[in-house]
Amino acid sequence: MLSSFLHLALAASAVQAYTVIVVDHFMYKNIDPIVMPGKYKSHLHEFFGSDAVNVSTTTSAELQQGCSTAQNPNDFSVYWTPALLADVGGKTVPVKPMRFSAYYIGIEAAEVPIPQNYKTIAGNASATAQAQLNKLAGVQWFCEGDSAPASKETAAFPTSTCSTHLQNLLLFHDCVNVDTLESAYSGTQNWVNGYKAANRCPPNMKRMPQLRFSIRYDLRKVLATGWSGTAPLKLASGNSFSMHGDFINGWVPEAAQNMLKANSKRDFAGVDGPLGKYNAGSICKDKAEDADPNHGTADYATSVQMMRAA
Numbered sequence: 001m002l003s004s005f006l007h008l009a010l011a012a013s014a015v016q017a018y019t020v021i022v023v024d025h026f027m028y029k030n031i032d033p034i035v036m037p038g039k040y041k042s043h044l045h046e047f048f049g050s051d052a053v054n055v056s057t058t059t060s061a062e063l064q065q066g067c068s069t070a071q072n073p074n075d076f077s078v079y080w081t082p083a084l085l086a087d088v089g090g091k092t093v094p095v096k097p098m099r100f101s102a103y104y105i106g107i108e109a110a111e112v113p114i115p116q117n118y119k120t121i122a123g124n125a126s127a128t129a130q131a132q133l134n135k136l137a138g139v140q141w142f143c144e145g146d147s148a149p150a151s152k153e154t155a156a157f158p159t160s161t162c163s164t165h166l167q168n169l170l171l172f173h174d175c176v177n178v179d180t181l182e183s184a185y186s187g188t189q190n191w192v193n194g195y196k197a198a199n200r201c202p203p204n205m206k207r208m209p210q211l212r213f214s215i216r217y218d219l220r221k222v223l224a225t226g227w228s229g230t231a232p233l234k235l236a237s238g239n240s241f242s243m244h245g246d247f248i249n250g251w252v253p254e255a256a257q258n259m260l261k262a263n264s265k266r267d268f269a270g271v272d273g274p275l276g277k278y279n280a281g282s283i284c285k286d287k288a289e290d291a292d293p294n295h296g297t298a299d300y301a302t303s304v305q306m307m308r309a310a
Contacts (some may be wrong), residue, residue, distance in 0.1 A: 067284035074273030076250030123244030161226030175201035241306035
């Protein structure tokens, strides 16, 4: 049985205005320009979106100079997560995602577009247990279409082989201060006249479309014999509870504003922009490449060595 939180999340999505962008994977790299700018000391990440990202990227304009693997040609955002790794015959093997989808949900409640230069992180990279996670981040691991054991913790890997895909969900902040670019989850802080004001942003913040990662991995070839019990999987950042996501906004401003046009509808809405229709596709799907190939590494073992080096 799927967790109650997942049921609620899926039900909520069904009555929210949303758009979704499929974004292809284009590199592994031991960088994190948000957490460790300028350093090649990060655990290994997998990147999706604008290939202009490098160890020091900070602005939307930088990303908009790159080649993006997003299927919406107006989205030059960069999205990244820790690499998923499988234990195959005693060897640690990266598992490339089968599909990465960036959902933007709750658009009908949004007051402002996602600001230029906005960057953020969801999840807890240092978490080792469910209790260390913010419930509002909605970290989920489950087998798509399969029943999950009732005793399974929400952010734990499944305890048996997935018949289809291993899937992960992750929710980002939906409130932002457009001047400082600070952000938060709605519905957690405000008390008005002694009563909690649900679904309200903190003072000086406004609602924006909420980003949700949905990532699917096909393990059927990598782990051909499957598993029962502890999954032969880990993340470059640690166990399943350390799942987290990073995001730097690269939407061209006109399209980011157009996203809000969906706020009167509670269903899917394509986001068009000056660079084309929402479904025009990426011209860079097979062209995106590492902007800094002479530094850092795409190899997991080497990334571990570089993290340990003084």
